[in-house]
Amino acid sequence: MRKYWLTFPLLGLITQTALAAGDVNAGKQLARQGNGQGATACIACHGANGEGNAATGFPRLAGLNADYLAKQLHDYQSGSRQNPVMQPFAKAMSDSEIRNVAAYYASLDPKTGASRSATNQTGQELAMRGDWDATIPACISCHGPGGRGIEPEFPALAGQHASYITSQLQAWRNGKRHNDENDLMKVVAERLDSNQINAVAEYFANLSPVKNDSGNE
Amino acid sequence: MMKYFILITTLLLWFSGINAAEKRDYQHELPSSPDKAPTFTPPPESAIPDNEFGRMVRKGRDLFINTQQLRGKYVGNDMNCANCHLAGGRRADSAPLWAAYTMYPAYRGKNDRVNTMEERIQGCFTYSMNGMPPPSGSEVLTAMVTYHYWLAKGAPTGIALQGRGYPKLAKADKEPDIRRGKQVFDAQCAICHGEDGQGRTAEGQVVFPPLWGKGSFNWGAGMHRINTAANFIHANMPLGKPESLSEQEAWDVAAFINSHERPQDPRYQGDLAKTDKTFHKHQCYYGDRLDNHTLGNQAYGNPLK
Numbered sequence: 001m002r003k004y005w006l007t008f009p010l011l012g013l014i015t016q017t018a019l020a021a022g023d024v025n026a027g028k029q030l031a032r033q034g035n036g037q038g039a040t041a042c043i044a045c046h047g048a049n050g051e052g053n054a055a056t057g058f059p060r061l062a063g064l065n066a067d068y069l070a071k072q073l074h075d076y077q078s079g080s081r082q083n084p085v086m087q088p089f090a091k092a093m094s095d096s097e098i099r100n101v102a103a104y105y106a107s108l109d110p111k112t113g114a115s116r117s118a119t120n121q122t123g124q125e126l127a128m129r130g131d132w133d134a135t136i137p138a139c140i141s142c143h144g145p146g147g148r149g150i151e152p153e154f155p156a157l158a159g160q161h162a163s164y165i166t167s168q169l170q171a172w173r174n175g176k177r178h179n180d181e182n183d184l185m186k187v188v189a190e191r192l193d194s195n196q197i198n199a200v201a202e203y204f205a206n207l208s209p210v211k212n213d214s215g216n217e
Numbered sequence: 218m219m220k221y222f223i224l225i226t227t228l229l230l231w232f233s234g235i236n237a238a239e240k241r242d243y244q245h246e247l248p249s250s251p252d253k254a255p256t257f258t259p260p261p262e263s264a265i266p267d268n269e270f271g272r273m274v275r276k277g278r279d280l281f282i283n284t285q286q287l288r289g290k291y292v293g294n295d296m297n298c299a300n301c302h303l304a305g306g307r308r309a310d311s312a313p314l315w316a317a318y319t320m321y322p323a324y325r326g327k328n329d330r331v332n333t334m335e336e337r338i339q340g341c342f343t344y345s346m347n348g349m350p351p352p353s354g355s356e357v358l359t360a361m362v363t364y365h366y367w368l369a370k371g372a373p374t375g376i377a378l379q380g381r382g383y384p385k386l387a388k389a390d391k392e393p394d395i396r397r398g399k400q401v402f403d404a405q406c407a408i409c410h411g412e413d414g415q416g417r418t419a420e421g422q423v424v425f426p427p428l429w430g431k432g433s434f435n436w437g438a439g440m441h442r443i444n445t446a447a448n449f450i451h452a453n454m455p456l457g458k459p460e461s462l463s464e465q466e467a468w469d470v471a472a473f474i475n476s477h478e479r480p481q482d483p484r485y486q487g488d489l490a491k492t493d494k495t496f497h498k499h500q501c502y503y504g505d506r507l508d509n510h511t512l513g514n515q516a517y518g519n520p521l522k
């Protein structure tokens with residue numbers, strides 16, 4: 001009898017974990033076809049493989065942390081993150097759909113590539129060392145080695161489109177984005193000037209999203 | 218009349234002498250800079266020369282920022298020098314190296330003799346890094362000292378500079394409180410240092426250092442003092458948000474952080490009460506009984522010993 005007492009809570013735990021992790025296949029379907037209830041296909045903007053779009057500034061989602069992605073969608077739902085395109089889509093999604101689509105994008109290979117251009121020195125300096133004269137800590141002191149993220153709170157930046165990083169830092173700087181914990185990103189973004197934002201965005205965009213031995217660091 | 222005056226003065230001097238002897242603190246707090254102290258700006262990194270000397274400066278800088286390179290050899294915990302000396306030791310009010318360099322050799326109550334800069338850095342390895350001191354003349358120590366020296370280029374010697382140590386907070390309005398400190402910790406610190414204070418790693422690297430436990434600084438490090446930690450925290454934490462906590466919050470969270478077990482004081486020789494009495498006559502919880510546990514009683518070891 002004791003055995004059964006143990007089994008049921010365990011089963012419950014397993015089911016809950018599976019739910020929390022999200023269903024990759026269901027997420028894939030939603031990403032490709034939408035949910036028919038107001039959330040259209042993600043791939044229309046974020047690309048067939050979650051690669052995003054540098055020209056339009058739509059972020060790469062492939063390989064990002066599932067909990068980070070889910071939080072962003074919930075924040076769009078609640079309005080703590082604002083975007084006229086994303087908010088209606090997020091509001092049209094259920095909690096489980098959010099979990100599923102987040103799990104799907106997290107499961108995708110971010111398509112690593114070698115650095116596309118020369119290292120931006122100003123950006124590298126900011127990323128690795130910061131600009132302490134302006135009380136700007138090094139980006140990697142929160143976003144982790146190589147800017148590959150300390151998940152889920154501090155998202156990966158490596159290999160993200162420069163256009164997207166730039167737009168987000170500008171949004172934090174001018175108060176349009178504010179869904180970070182304790183204003184940790186806001187206070188730093190406010191101290192960055194536009195040249196620094198562009199430089200650091202270019203630096204991270206040229207890094208590989210997964211660890212490699214290219215000596216980029 | 219004069220006779221009484223001399224008598225009273227003698228008695229006063231005598232009493233203060235006794236007092237000084239009894240209260241001699243083996244762990245002097247990092248002195249903060251006096252008012253009107255001269256300011257100083259260290260040279261930019263771009264000014265490091267491209268020669269053998271510059272190579273040693275860079276080596277020292279790299280060791281200072283990524284001290285974990287020395288893990289297992291001289292470093293026994295998860296800390297890097299730059300965790301407590303922000304901006305690679307450049308930042309004023311974050312115990313900058315340029316302000317330390319010009320004040321050595323100096324007498325230190327901690328070991329009751331005059332210490333050179335080398336010995337002072339060795340002390341950091343013994344206590345803050347819970348490790349072993351790199352030997353005098355070793356490349357590691359030479360690189361560290363060279364980096365200090367280069368940062369202090371042009372600074373006046375023997376004069377306390379503005380920004381030295383951590384700015385000293387006024388005595389807390391209310392006695393520092395561990396329970397209130399936990400609330401501050403949960404709200405402001407846990408996102409980086411973890412709810413259990415054990416820091417966070419990524420890809421095998423320590424990104425946010427542990428604040429207590431076996432991977433943190435030991436019971437002999439200056440930071441285990443509630444006042445030193447409060448001073449550091451108020452001026453420097455959360456990272457990127459200096460002076461955002463109230464002074465009371467800094468005091469309380471410093472008390473909370475330092476109310477946990479950490480590696481043993483290296484001067485401990487089997488008698489906690491004696492170690493406490495001899496070396497911990499300052500504002501700390503070492504040897505104190507909190508929640509049915511005497512701190513220091515279950516301290517962690519030194520993995521390099």
